[in-house]
Amino acid sequence: MRAGILSKSSLQRALRSTPHRSRSSGFQNTAIRFASSISQRPGASHVSFPGAVKSVFTSDLKFALPSDHPALPTYRVVDQDGNIVDSSFKPDLSNEEVVKLYKDMLTVSIMDPVMFDAQRQGRISFYMVSAGEEAISVGSASALNREDVVFCQYREQGIFAQRGFTLKDFTDQLFANKHDRGKGRNMPVHYGSKELNIHTISSPLATQIPHASGAAYALKMQRINDPSLPPRVVAVYFGEGAASEGDFHAALNIAATRSCPVIFICRNNGYSISTPTLEQYRGDGIASRGIGYGIDTVRVDGNDIWAVREVTKKAKEMALQDGGKPVLIEAMSYRVSHHSTSDDSFAYRARVEVEDWKRRDNPIARLRKYMEANGFWDESKEKDARESIRRAVLKAFSEAEREKKPPIRTMFEDVYEDLTPDLKAQMEQLRQHLEKYPDEYDVTEFEGGIDSLKAQKP
Amino acid sequence: MKHTVALLRLGRVSSPVNILNKCTRPVSYRLRRQNYSTHPTNAKLNLPTDYSTTPLLAHGAQQALSNPELPPEAKNGTAKRMNLFQAINDALSTALAEDENVLVFGEDVSFGGVFRCTMKLAENFGGARVFNTPLTEQGIMGFGIGLAAEGMRPVAEIQFADYVYPAFDQLVNEAAKYRYREGTTGRSVGGLTVRMPCGGVGHGALYHSQSPESLFTHIPGLRVIMPRSPLQAKGLLLAAIRSNDPCVFMEPKILYRAAVEQVPTNPYTLPLSKAEILKEGKDVTIISYGQPLYTCDAAIQRAEEDLGISIELIDLRTIYPWDKETIFKSVRKTGRCMVVHESMVNAGVGAEVAAAIQEDPDTFIRLEAPVSRIAGWSTFTPLLYERFNIPDVARIYDGVKKLLEY
Numbered sequence: 001m002r003a004g005i006l007s008k009s010s011l012q013r014a015l016r017s018t019p020h021r022s023r024s025s026g027f028q029n030t031a032i033r034f035a036s037s038i039s040q041r042p043g044a045s046h047v048s049f050p051g052a053v054k055s056v057f058t059s060d061l062k063f064a065l066p067s068d069h070p071a072l073p074t075y076r077v078v079d080q081d082g083n084i085v086d087s088s089f090k091p092d093l094s095n096e097e098v099v100k101l102y103k104d105m106l107t108v109s110i111m112d113p114v115m116f117d118a119q120r121q122g123r124i125s126f127y128m129v130s131a132g133e134e135a136i137s138v139g140s141a142s143a144l145n146r147e148d149v150v151f152c153q154y155r156e157q158g159i160f161a162q163r164g165f166t167l168k169d170f171t172d173q174l175f176a177n178k179h180d181r182g183k184g185r186n187m188p189v190h191y192g193s194k195e196l197n198i199h200t201i202s203s204p205l206a207t208q209i210p211h212a213s214g215a216a217y218a219l220k221m222q223r224i225n226d227p228s229l230p231p232r233v234v235a236v237y238f239g240e241g242a243a244s245e246g247d248f249h250a251a252l253n254i255a256a257t258r259s260c261p262v263i264f265i266c267r268n269n270g271y272s273i274s275t276p277t278l279e280q281y282r283g284d285g286i287a288s289r290g291i292g293y294g295i296d297t298v299r300v301d302g303n304d305i306w307a308v309r310e311v312t313k314k315a316k317e318m319a320l321q322d323g324g325k326p327v328l329i330e331a332m333s334y335r336v337s338h339h340s341t342s343d344d345s346f347a348y349r350a351r352v353e354v355e356d357w358k359r360r361d362n363p364i365a366r367l368r369k370y371m372e373a374n375g376f377w378d379e380s381k382e383k384d385a386r387e388s389i390r391r392a393v394l395k396a397f398s399e400a401e402r403e404k405k406p407p408i409r410t411m412f413e414d415v416y417e418d419l420t421p422d423l424k425a426q427m428e429q430l431r432q433h434l435e436k437y438p439d440e441y442d443v444t445e446f447e448g449g450i451d452s453l454k455a456q457k458p
Numbered sequence: 459m460k461h462t463v464a465l466l467r468l469g470r471v472s473s474p475v476n477i478l479n480k481c482t483r484p485v486s487y488r489l490r491r492q493n494y495s496t497h498p499t500n501a502k503l504n505l506p507t508d509y510s511t512t513p514l515l516a517h518g519a520q521q522a523l524s525n526p527e528l529p530p531e532a533k534n535g536t537a538k539r540m541n542l543f544q545a546i547n548d549a550l551s552t553a554l555a556e557d558e559n560v561l562v563f564g565e566d567v568s569f570g571g572v573f574r575c576t577m578k579l580a581e582n583f584g585g586a587r588v589f590n591t592p593l594t595e596q597g598i599m600g601f602g603i604g605l606a607a608e609g610m611r612p613v614a615e616i617q618f619a620d621y622v623y624p625a626f627d628q629l630v631n632e633a634a635k636y637r638y639r640e641g642t643t644g645r646s647v648g649g650l651t652v653r654m655p656c657g658g659v660g661h662g663a664l665y666h667s668q669s670p671e672s673l674f675t676h677i678p679g680l681r682v683i684m685p686r687s688p689l690q691a692k693g694l695l696l697a698a699i700r701s702n703d704p705c706v707f708m709e710p711k712i713l714y715r716a717a718v719e720q721v722p723t724n725p726y727t728l729p730l731s732k733a734e735i736l737k738e739g740k741d742v743t744i745i746s747y748g749q750p751l752y753t754c755d756a757a758i759q760r761a762e763e764d765l766g767i768s769i770e771l772i773d774l775r776t777i778y779p780w781d782k783e784t785i786f787k788s789v790r791k792t793g794r795c796m797v798v799h800e801s802m803v804n805a806g807v808g809a810e811v812a813a814a815i816q817e818d819p820d821t822f823i824r825l826e827a828p829v830s831r832i833a834g835w836s837t838f839t840p841l842l843y844e845r846f847n848i849p850d851v852a853r854i855y856d857g858v859k860k861l862l863e864y
Contacts, residue, residue, distance in 0.1 A: 149608065183641035194643035199607060202639060204631045210597050211632070214604020214612070221586065221610065225558050234604075246624070250597025257592055258601075414638045415678045417648060417702040420731070420779045 072287045072299045074332055077306035080361050082369025089306065093142075095376040101142055101305065102371060103385055104161040105134035105364050110389045111157070111167070112337070114397065115174060115188075119341040123401065124174050126188045130155045132303075132336035135363030136267050137237070138162045139308030140329070143316060144235055149215050150198040151208040151236040154189055155267065159237070163196040167392055171400035178447050183414070184406045205238070206245035209264065212236030213255035213326070216262035220324045233319045234262045235312075240330075241272020243286045252293040252326065261324035263315045264295075267302065269335035274348040290328035302331035303363040306370070336362070405445050407452030427453050503760060503852040504845075507716075507752045514736060514755055515687055515719035522689055522720035527728055535724035543714040545688035545721050546575045546653075549695040550613065552725045554583045557611055559649070560699065562588045564598055564615030572617060573655055573714050599625035599652070603632050606647035606704070613699060619656035619708060620668040633704045634679030648702035651695075655711035656684070657749055657800055658839055658848050667839035669748070669801035674706050675778035675810060681730055682777040684708040684748040689721045693728030694775065701730060710749040733781035735788070739770035742861055743788040745811055746798040747774040750849055754798055757854035765862065777807055782814055786821045793826035794861045800848050803833035827864035832857045 041048065047055040077086045091098070112129035119127040130137065137158030144150070146163055160170070168179075173191050176184035181192055182200060192200025199208070199215075216234040223229045242248065243266055255262050266286040270277055283289065290297030296318055300311045308331055315327040334357040338345040345354070371377035408430075412423045419427070431453035434441055443449045497504055509515060516522035519537035540548060553560045562579055568590040570577035580588040591598050595616055602614040616622045622629075629652070637646035658667045674682045681703050685691040691709065698705035736751065737758065744754050751773055758769045770788050774780055789795045795815060797808035808831035815829055816822050832849045839847055 151604075181642045182639060185641060186639050190639070192640060192643055192645075194645060199645065200640045200643060202632065202635070204627060207600060207628060207632050210600025210628075211604035211607060213597075214601035214606075215608040216604075217601070218605045218608035218610045221559075221561070222608075224586065246594075246596055247600055247628075250592075250594040250600060253592045253594065254597045254601050258589070414641065414646075416681075416779070417637070417646070421782070422779055 071284045074299045074301050075307050076301035076304045078304050078370050082366055082373050101138050102367050104138045107161050107389050108134050108157045109364055111393050114393050124188050126341055128154055128189045128340045129337040130157050133267055133333050134158045135305035136302045136308055136331045139305035140265055140312040143309045143312035148232050149234045151212045152201050153238045154201050156237045160191055167396035171396040175400040177400055177403035178406045183410045205242040206247040209236055209238055209247050209251035212262050213251045213260045216260035217258055220261055231320045233316050237265045239272055240266055240268040240286055241280055244280055255326035256294045259324045260326055261319040262326045263319055264328045266330045268330055269333045271335050273339045285330055287330035295326050295328050297328040299330045302333035303361050303366055305363055305367050404447045407447045409452035503855050504850050509716050512752055516689055519720045522722055528726050532722040532724045532726035535722055537720040537722050540688045540721040541715050541718045542688050542691055543574045545692040547577055549692045550579055553699045560611045562613045563591050565593055565617045567615055595621055595624040596628055599628035602650050603647050606649040607645055611649035613651045616654040618666055619654040619670055620665040622654055630677050634677045647704050650704040651698045651707055653707045656708040657710040657712055658844055659712045663841035664838050671708055671777050672806045681705045686748055686751045686773055687717050688719050692721055693726050697727035697730050712749055731776045731779050731781055733784040734773045734775055736773050737771040739768035741767040741792055742769045742794040742858055743792045744769055744796045745772045750798045750800055753851055754854055757851045761855050761858045786818050789815055789821050790824045793824050796830045796857050798832045798849050801834050802836050803831050804836045806833050808833055827861045830857050830861055
């Protein structure tokens with residue numbers, strides 16, 4: 001991208017005036033490596049080039065082949081039938097807590113088809129379901145504290161549900177009514193919450209991944225400045241398709257070099273819209289890349305909520321070690337649903353493949369089997385739970401639909417901290433226009449109608 | 459004699475590490491470069507800028523301290539001679555000292571930066587707050603956004619404005635829209651400031667000369683700022699860092715060493731989105747920002763002498779959101795207006811300023827000539843031809859004549 005910048009002599013000159021090591025504690029990676037300290041010793045068996053200091057010399061010309069490396073294993077705790085397969089596993093949640101997580105997953109999976117149909121009827125403009133991936137979001141969220149900061153892609157409704165986003169919160173956003181935190185500016189499913197420490201979702205893929213690295217560095221610095229703060233991590237979610245973006249590369253590399261306490265959680269569900277993983281990458285999934293960045297990595301069965309929870313718990317612990325470091329989790333699953341309401345996935349994959357996945361393995365059924373095997377769930381509880389959740393979803397739905405939209409003025413606010421003179425003038429222009437052509441616009445659904453555009457007294 | 463001194467300054471402008479020369483140029487080139495910016499012997503207009511006498515810089519401490527925009531603490535303090543990179547360094551040092559949430563990072567900032575703007579900052583404030591990042595502009599911007607979204611005040615550096623494009627998605631879709639899309643959660647990345655050296659240096663060619671400011675002016679949510687001098691750089695950079703809106707701060711790198719003036723030593727800010735009238739006049743208004751202001755000033759001196767007119771010179775300072783009222787007021791008075799900038803004329807800042815002037819009913823009726831734009835041609839900044847591309851004294855002088863002859 002650019003020419004080399006510094007000559008060796010100027011670099012040495014510069015290094016002479018730079019401190020060897022950062023004064024702040026908790027920064028293992030800030031030491032500056034001097035060219036002189038790593039020069040080649042005579043007869044050394046290791047290469048001492050600055051770029052790879054522990055590489056052994058070899059006289060055997062051999063390329064490293066991806067095929068020489070077996071695929072990283074996928075960790076699971078509970079098999080498809082709900083039986084525990086990790087003998088060292090000890091459930092750390094009460095039955096009530098497990099039921100709560102189960103209901104969080106159910107809530108998402110019941111809300112999804114209702115909203116999908118609402119979009120089909122034209123009552124909301126867009127929707128994305130997360131069928132088949134409920135355990136990844138709910139399971140990982142259950143291993144974090146609410147103070148831990150989360151960045152989402154868009155298929156992580158389960159995190160919101162687990163953290164306490166209510167059905168009203170969901171439906172207010174979907175209908176973009178006046179209670180929507182995003183003030184009716186974002187497409188449906190672009191949720192966000194300050195209280196729950198989840199940043200608002202944006203559509204561009206992977207942009208949130210380096211945000212998470214930066215936010216993690218912020219948390220680390222804030223704790224250095226004020227040690228009374230609790231140790232916190234950042235979790236960031238993205239699909240395997242988003243991992244092809246440059247931002248993924250930038251984020252992992254910068255998190256590793258700056259030792260940021262961030263957990264990267266990739267939902268590898270086999271497809272990005274119509275593109276199967278064979279056209280997305282040729283390596284061993286996303287997990288194999290973590291090692292290349294010097295990041296501790298694990299692959300987990302995303303249909304096993306216990307396994308997701310266990311790896312996230314462990315990842316959080318690791319992320320806070322040694323002053324902070326990044327961890328990568330690749331959670332394997334299958335996108336049972338269409339990509340979104342704008343997609344018919346049977347245009348690019350067989351219906352039978354989807355049906356197979358639904359029947360053979362599904363995170364909700366797997367946890368249900370576990371709960372039933374352990375004697376704290378049964379058919380009648382299942383029926384009651386499903387019915388009460390469905391009633392609550394429909395109630396929130398009809399209430400949110402009836403609410404007014406935010407004031408039209410909202411469209412001009414929050415571009416800057418304060419309205420600029422230009423924006424004030426444009427707001428006035430719009431007001432005059434709406435008054436001049438009252439029959440051309442329906443403003444009645446917006447709180448305050450045209451009046452919200454009037455200049456407000458300071 | 460004076461001109462020779464100025465020439466040497468121009469030649470050394472990049473940095474002591476002299477980054478551009480280190481890049482690719484063979485020694486023979488550097489020897490030949492002695493003749494590089496020599497002006498034609500008979501030239502009367504296109505003489506090199508003499509920064510040691512220009513009225514646009516405060517050569518005396520009293521002049522600097524009497525700046526009416528300064529707060530009393532700065533006015534009653536002392537002043538010190540600084541060039542532009544030292545003033546930037548002073549502002550960064552002040553920001554780091556006064557707020558523990560301020561962080562400074564980018565490519566090669568740790569040892570002092572390829573233009574020396576971050577000298578001693580890592581030593582004084584620690585490697586945790588002033589640090590190198592991997593070589594990734596999209597990563598630097600995304601990382602800065604994440605920091606700001608969690609309440610920090612990151613000051614990110616893009617090594618050359620020419621290399622900001624990999625970070626464009628992060629700037630346009632993320633930094634600018636963050637507050638807007640968060641709505642009532644109240645989160646924003648207002649703490650973010652992005653610094654980048656910009657503009658021609660005589661030999662920067664395609665990728666060390668660009669001024670992409672007009673690309674940023676099309677992005678609501680960002681403030682785009684370009685200082686013309688050390689005093690301004692300190693005040694505007696501190697204002698940008700303290701601003702609760704994300705700011706793009708563009709530093710004309712040709713001025714890093716060339717522009718030297720007295721700068722108040724106490725902290726102070728200068729107002730954002732406020733233009734500055736550098737010189738009053740009644741016949742023509744010239745609007746510019748950054749380095750071309752010096753060229754404009756030289757052209758104005760010759761034009762006033764030769765044509766017996768008076769010209770008003772205005773520094774936009776903040777390019778977006780810009781100070782329309784000051785410009786309209788001036789043009790209503792003079793009736794003739796020219797916008798000057800280095801970057802390409804097509805859809806440049808001049809287009810926006812000219813359109814706004816003709817669109818304002820009270821200003822439009824006072825126009826006695828079409829608004830003119832003296833700017834870079836609609837090509838790139840080719841190595842050998844920079845002197846024909848960047849607006850110079852002769853083109854501005856001729857532009858003034860044409861405005862009067864219309």
